Amino acid sequence: MYSSFRPGQVWLDTEGKRIQAHGGSIIVVNGTYYWYGENKEKTDGKNGIWHWGVRCYASKDLYNWKDKGIIIPPDLENENSSLNPKSCMDRPHIIYNEKTKKFVCWLKIMNDYNEQTETILVADNILGPYKKIKEGLKPLGMSAGDFDLAVGEDGKAYYYFERVHTETICADLTDDYTDVTGEYSEHFPRKHPPYVREATAHFMRNGKHYLLTSGTTGYLPNPSEIAIADTWHGPYKVLGNPHVGDKTQTSFHSQVSSVFKVPGKKDLYIACADRWLPNAMDKKYPIYEKMFNAIYSGEKFDFSLMGEEPVQNTSIADYVWLPIYFDGENVHIYWKDEWALDEFE
Ligand code: DGJ
Numbered sequence: 397m398y399s400s401f402r403p404g405q406v407w408l409d410t411e412g413k414r415i416q417a418h419g420g421s422i423i424v425v426n427g428t429y430y431w432y433g434e435n436k437e438k439t440d441g442k443n444g445i446w447h448w449g450v451r452c453y454a455s456k457d458l459y460n461w462k463d464k465g466i467i468i469p470p471d472l473e474n475e476n477s478s479l480n481p482k483s484c485m486d487r488p489h490i491i492y493n494e495k496t497k498k499f500v501c502w503l504k505i506m507n508d509y510n511e512q513t514e515t516i517l518v519a520d521n522i523l524g525p526y527k528k529i530k531e532g533l534k535p536l537g538m539s540a541g542d543f544d545l546a547v548g549e550d551g552k553a554y555y556y557f558e559r560v561h562t563e564t565i566c567a568d569l570t571d572d573y574t575d576v577t578g579e580y581s582e583h584f585p586r587k588h589p590p591y592v593r594e595a596t597a598h599f600m601r602n603g604k605h606y607l608l609t610s611g612t613t614g615y616l617p618n619p620s621e622i623a624i625a626d627t628w629h630g631p632y633k634v635l636g637n638p639h640v641g642d643k644t645q646t647s648f649h650s651q652v653s654s655v656f657k658v659p660g661k662k663d664l665y666i667a668c669a670d671r672w673l674p675n676a677m678d679k680k681y682p683i684y685e686k687m688f689n690a691i692y693s694g695e696k697f698d699f700s701l702m703g704e705e706p707v708q709n710t711s712i713a714d715y716v717w718l719p720i721y722f723d724g725e726n727v728h729i730y731w732k733d734e735w736a737l738d739e740f741e
Pocket of ligand 1: 419486506614615
């Protein structure tokens with residue numbers, strides 16, 4: 397049994413197996429926490445298996461997670477399916493629609509670098525079965541990458557996504573949450589990667605909207621950015637990098653996937669991040685620091701110093717869950733080797 401979070405250390409489920417919920421999020425259903433994400437159990441970076449569906453875990457305390465199985469299975473029959481293990485399916489997001497009483501899941505499909513699309517599924521229960529209702533969706537006619545879905549208190553839902561590789565879009569969802577309405581706003585225009593924002597995580601605090609994002613460097617980590625606004629559609633003001641004292645310029649060697657407000661706590665938000673390539677990175681920390689310092693200061697940098705791309709064995713990706721601290725409206729994330737919920741009111 398765990399009684400604390402240990403960021404960056406191997407996290408096992410209640411059966412003693414590595415948790416496979418990468419690029420994940422937490423949703424609360426009837427007082428139980430469900431953590432779902434990409435199941436990478438068969439991925440080794442060489443065999444062409446990108447994913448093995450979406451796996452989901454249940455917990456009552458956020459530390460100990462029981463495997464509830466694969467809720468969206470890989471499609472082993474159809475090579476062309478967006479759910480085939482060779483298809484680059486990432487970042488499941490599930491929201492509940494009070495009106496239709498359906499759980500709605502959006503998936504990002506990255507099979508063509510410049511033409512990323514969405515697959516949409518619905519279910520009556522969080523654990524499925526999920527029915528695929530749309531595939532190859534290009535929201536607003538755009539190539540759509542990393543994203544987050546969020547539902548307001550009035551039941552209206554919003555979709556924040558990376559318009560590949562140019563800017564971040566906030567789009568209104570239709571009443572059934574399975575499409576966009578056509579209303580949208582544009583944020584953080586950037587010339588190109590690594591400055592373009594990925595892995596958007598939206599959260600709300602004291603009526604303000606926050607977007608926590610990463611830069612664009614594949615599975616290699618980079619500095620995060622936090623922005624704040626008064627409305628869903630902004631305008632968003634960039635507050636800077638929330639990872640305090642992160643000299644390595646890697647968001648403590650992680651990429652935030654989602655932010656979870658802990659029910660019953662006064663002001664506790666957890667930044668849930670992935671450490672995608674735990675082995676490959678350690679020896680590269682110093683060079684990363686140099687590279688990002690150069691990139692962000694506009695100095696020249698010899699990219700050959702980075703050496704070969706590490707093997708992308710994401711089956712052993714770890715999790716980095718850290719509490720968010722607020723100073724007025726500012727957001728700070730500090731490194732902790734270990735922490736517990738009872739440290740917070
Ligand atoms: C960065 C994205 O945030 C991830 O979801 C994943 O698509 C990787 N790129 C793949 O390189």
